[in-house]
Ligand code: NAP
């Protein structure tokens with residue numbers, strides 16, 4: 001087991017970054033997380049790792065931003081990472097239609113910026129680092145399921161277009177400069193730490209709060225799309241495995257099972273003993289100008305080459321998220337007295 005390897009994570013304050021930081025620390029890595037400046041605290045998902053009596057001495061945070069080349073170079077210089085996980089980004093597909101240029105900047109151009117920073121780092125005597133890029137099943141867009149590494153990209157949003165650009169940047173730098181760079185093509189993955197404006201968490205949070213009387217209605221957009229939902233904790237393990245291989249490559253990570261938003265609603269509300277039809281409204285403001293209707297991944301390559309498979313099925317994932325949101329709602333009720 002490695003004891004002195006160093007890793008750099010962008011997006012460490014996000015859902016995946018927090019699980020990945022825990023995983024790498026548990027393996028003995030020194031972990032350097034990049035945090036962007038915010039007017040309010042944005043570290044709630046990682047506070048248990050760097051604050052108070054249980055602060056991990058191998059966990060370091062640095063201010064930086066994917067839009068700022070200097071901060072990327074500085075952190076590379078300081079951390080001398082063996083592995084880099086580029087998880088930072090504007091991750092909301094609907095929002096990418098409102099902020100297309102910014103999304104391309106942070107999800108697409110910033111990857112090029114980072115790869116150039118890495119080349120600069122190497123040219124100036126820095127340690128050679130392996131690099132993971134957070135690609136997405138959204139890149140497949142309207143390509144027919146099941147989608148795998150050979151499926152054509154048919155992106156349907158500014159988010160997906162930017163991720164496709166990043167994917168090709170990584171392949172191009174790998175082929176041109178012989179760097180160890182991997183694209184993970186991850187299908188939707190969720191957890192109690194999922195942002196509250198993604199559909200899964202929006203539903204589990206509302207189911208819990210409606211059950212406990214804190215809210216009365218839930219308003220959603222399109223209930224028909226199908227997604228291949230897995231557990232984020234399983235997916236960060238796959239990221240790590242990609243960087244432990246002899247050769248760099250690209251991998252689809254998915255459960256191979258898809259469900260509709262309706263299916264998610266069925267299970268989430270059943271967990272609290274309610275029928276969602278009585279509480280859910282739909283509103284066109286949550287619709288997207290173009291939708292990805294059907295997504296289901298074929299992760300056989302990851303199973304065969306990485307020995308990776310998901311540990312949590314759809315029903316257990318939904319139940320875990322609802323239970324966590326019930327606990328949060330109960331705490332809120334106790335605190336407010
Ligand atoms: P998330 O919870 O939204 O986290 C995104 C992270 O990126 C946050 O730490 C955020 O910082 C940071 N960030 C945003 N803009 C940045 C910038 N300009 N510079 C530096 N950091 C910035 O997303 P996630 O679910 O963990 O996903 C991680 C990555 O995987 C993202 O790139 C996402 O697009 C991709 N992905 C996610 C899924 C999924 O289903 N979760 C699937 C495929 C791919 P703040 O905390 O300050 O906002």
Ligand code: F7E
Nearest residue numbers: 091093136137138187188197198199200220221222225286
């Ligand atoms: O939408 C529908 C919506 O925003 C899922 C990101 O992590 O996974 C995520 O992207 C589906 C879509 O996730 C609401 O139209 C209905 O069909 O939870 P979502 P996403 O767009 O699949 C991919 C793999 C990523 O890479 C992304 O970073 O649910 N939907 N009603 C709704 N979606 C939202 N957010 N809110 C609604 O009210």
